[in-house]
Amino acid sequence: MAEHDAIPETALDWHRAGQGAALATVVETWGSAPRPVGSQLAISGAGAMAGSVSGGCVEGAVIAEALDALGDGQPRLLEFGVSDGDAFAVGLACGGRIRVLVEPVGPVGRSLPEDLLADLVAARAARRAVACLVDTESWARRLAGPEDPVLGQAIGARMRADRSGFEGTVFVGLHNPPLRLIVVGAVHIAQPLVQMARLAGFAPVVIDPRPAFGAAARFPGEVVIDAWPDAALTDLGLDARSAVVTLTHDAKLDDPAIMAALDSDVFYLGCLGSSRTHAGRVTRLEAAGLAPGRIAAIHAPVGLGIGARTPGEIAVAILAEILQRLRCG
Incomplete structure (x- = not known):
């Protein structure tokens, strides 16, 4: 807090x-x-x-x-x-x-x-x-x-x-509990995203088990958890005041985090990737036993469709979609 x-x-x-x-x-x-x-x-x-x-x-x-x-x-x-x-x-x-x-x-x-x-x-x-x-x-x-x-x-x-x-x-x-934004994947988009989220009143947390990505120099002053996403999300405890965004493009990291988020009360789950990437994601999640109705809760491709191209612009689009979901339902 x-x-x-x-x-x-x-x-x-x-x-x-x-x-x-x-x-x-x-x-x-x-x-x-x-x-x-x-x-x-x-x-x-x-x-x-x-x-x-x-x-x-x-x-x-x-x-x-x-x-x-x-x-x-x-x-x-x-x-x-x-x-x-x-x-x-x-x-x-x-x-x-x-x-x-x-x-x-x-x-x-x-x-x-x-x-x-x-x-x-x-x-x-x-x-x-x-x-x-x-x-x-x-x-x-x-x-x-x-x-x-x-x-x-x-x-x-x-x-x-x-x-x-x-x-x-x-x-x-x-x-109400403070709003949280949990970012899975300490990639380049995550850097502006956590800064913007903090300015908007969120408490950001970054999860990435890869030390080179989650280095303190890349995220000065931020909470970075060096653990596998599903375990880290379980420890954090997801609730209705939490939003989760996956950014790694790696199914080994993203998919367990997505399944953990879908089993929780998070108000927003967004996943980076093209429509084609998301189609493959949907196939994997269905094979893992998730019902289509639950999978439909994922916002993908993540972010509002504002033509964002740079990491900063994509971060703006993601945060805008999170706020739209929070305030407009």
Whole structure:
């Protein structure tokens, strides 16, 4: 998890270190707002901050309210609205309004309980999708998932859409696992692809058992696993927040990875190669016992058809298709 995404974790660390901590969450927006619903900011008792709910004067006001909340143990709902003329100065480009929920952490008053925050952090560490529910009238809180008897259906729909928001008076704050892009084959296309994926918010992982391909000098700062793809994918654990792309052109490496991905809940599986190459791939997978319906889930040739030719252009096409599948279904 990127440091800038570890907001609940930071708040818990500050609280346990005795500094005091509060969590601020964007719960509603109207018009133009620079941060979406669900965005969070952690504030320590010393005024340190991590994350963002907006910017400029809005963020400063949120921090001041958070420090007050740490003093009285009471959560508060704040609303900020500005005209177009003043919008830029306070971080609401082109005008708009936002509502921000501020919750102090601790045992006092109606604070966010430490044990609930710890359970949330544990769920995030385990890559378990969970929603933090806050009733803004009673201030009752709990963690829930799609199996919840009351709001399970709504939570499931929100998780699929990756969209936090209100269900009546209850704010459903989603904590979906971070998106992952797992690239099988440390080839030349993989180099720009992992860089672009990281910029788009994915945590990239490269798998290649060939040391010369997966050398650190070719992928500085990236996670490169020197193992056979099927074993590496099993160890990583594939889920509905994972995308897999195979790039080796070598059936010994690609096919086991493809079969592992097809046996999982990954939201995207793409495979490099021409239509002719994919036809041979389909024949091999059918011979291995995979049903045509499952094989049809493969995106091949990989990437949107934008006429890409260079490694960078192909990487753009691949990432665009992944995002299209994620956001448009």
